[in-house]
Amino acid sequence: MLARLCRRRQSPPFSHSLLLPRPSQARCYTQQRTARTPRSAPQASTTNPSPGAQRKNRVLPSTTAAPPAPGARTGASVKSRPPIPGAAAEDTKAFVQVRRAAAAREMEQSGEQIDRLRMSIKAGMEPWASKAFLLDLRIPSKETSVKALRDNFKNNVQNILRCAAELPSMFRLANDFAFPGIVTKWRIHPQLFRAKSTSDGAWVAPFRHDLLDIYTRINRAIAAGDPKPITKFTAYEYQQHAMQLLHRSARSTAGTGRTHSWELQKLLAPVQILSLRAYPLYHAPEEPRYGNRLCAQALVRFETLQTLTVRNARGQVIRPDGTVAEEGYAPEPRRVLEYLVCENKMFYQDGWYIRDQMFEGVKPNYKDV
Numbered sequence: 001m002l003a004r005l006c007r008r009r010q011s012p013p014f015s016h017s018l019l020l021p022r023p024s025q026a027r028c029y030t031q032q033r034t035a036r037t038p039r040s041a042p043q044a045s046t047t048n049p050s051p052g053a054q055r056k057n058r059v060l061p062s063t064t065a066a067p068p069a070p071g072a073r074t075g076a077s078v079k080s081r082p083p084i085p086g087a088a089a090e091d092t093k094a095f096v097q098v099r100r101a102a103a104a105r106e107m108e109q110s111g112e113q114i115d116r117l118r119m120s121i122k123a124g125m126e127p128w129a130s131k132a133f134l135l136d137l138r139i140p141s142k143e144t145s146v147k148a149l150r151d152n153f154k155n156n157v158q159n160i161l162r163c164a165a166e167l168p169s170m171f172r173l174a175n176d177f178a179f180p181g182i183v184t185k186w187r188i189h190p191q192l193f194r195a196k197s198t199s200d201g202a203w204v205a206p207f208r209h210d211l212l213d214i215y216t217r218i219n220r221a222i223a224a225g226d227p228k229p230i231t232k233f234t235a236y237e238y239q240q241h242a243m244q245l246l247h248r249s250a251r252s253t254a255g256t257g258r259t260h261s262w263e264l265q266k267l268l269a270p271v272q273i274l275s276l277r278a279y280p281l282y283h284a285p286e287e288p289r290y291g292n293r294l295c296a297q298a299l300v301r302f303e304t305l306q307t308l309t310v311r312n313a314r315g316q317v318i319r320p321d322g323t324v325a326e327e328g329y330a331p332e333p334r335r336v337l338e339y340l341v342c343e344n345k346m347f348y349q350d351g352w353y354i355r356d357q358m359f360e361g362v363k364p365n366y367k368d369v
Helices: 002-010 028-035 051-061 075-079 086-124 151-174 203-224 227-233 236-253
Strands: 257-279 292-312 334-345 353-358
Touching: 075 227, 151 257, 151 292, 203 227, 203 236, 203 257, 203 292, 203 334, 203 353, 227 236, 236 257, 236 353
Parallel strands: none
Antiparallel strands: 257 292, 292 334, 334 353
């Protein structure tokens, strides 16, 4: 009893828990968790850690990691390894040397081409007089109905792109005053969008008239066996084709006294330019003596009604079965549809000529530009 009373007298007068100091042995939950887990060890989490935590975990060494084996290279020793002096400089120098060698080869090739061009011009040869590439002239896809618009979407898009590709060519022709009788000061004109127009007031109307005249002359020359118009108004593949037709006609009339005559009865549809391309082909330093530097290519549609009349030595008309027809007989006209590729190197005075022929459904050997 005395010992218990002595303890009570020695205790402070106020023993309330709020007024007493907190004992040093007690710890909160955060302090206990921090004490259990080292600061440098990465915490397991169900979510992705932040970039800052990842960076801190990479930099600070882990206290729980096993010590490295003796003689093994650690990450710190590898990172602190000094770079090899001159390695990056040598790589850069090698890359620069390769680029310089490629540029030198290109300059040599271009210089050789220029020298050959100058030598050919001095010798009287003109490189731009050779056969030009056949550009991306195509027969437009057939028009489709609204019901089949979804199935033929690709063809419709191609038609729109072909129409848009004709605008730069029309602009070049107008800028170089290539349209006969047309002089305009306007850079943009509504006529630039009318390359396919069949109106007599269109800028391409003189081209269509000249091409129809050439078409008529060539067919008459083939029937009559006259090679001069063919050599003048045709070239390349179409000239070979026209010469074959001429020789075939000449063989059929050889020794018989018969003659062929071709006539254009009427146009079932106006002559139409379906596709037009123009690009500079004359690359001499001086300006051409005639015209401009452009080379124009046009895909032209001819839908005609024509007749071929065969007569004997007496001038009488021969029927297709070989019998002599009565007076007043006229051969039956035939409908002919042709797509011809016409070209005009406008720095020469030769004008338009036919160089190739296209057919529906047959892909030509053209060059995209």
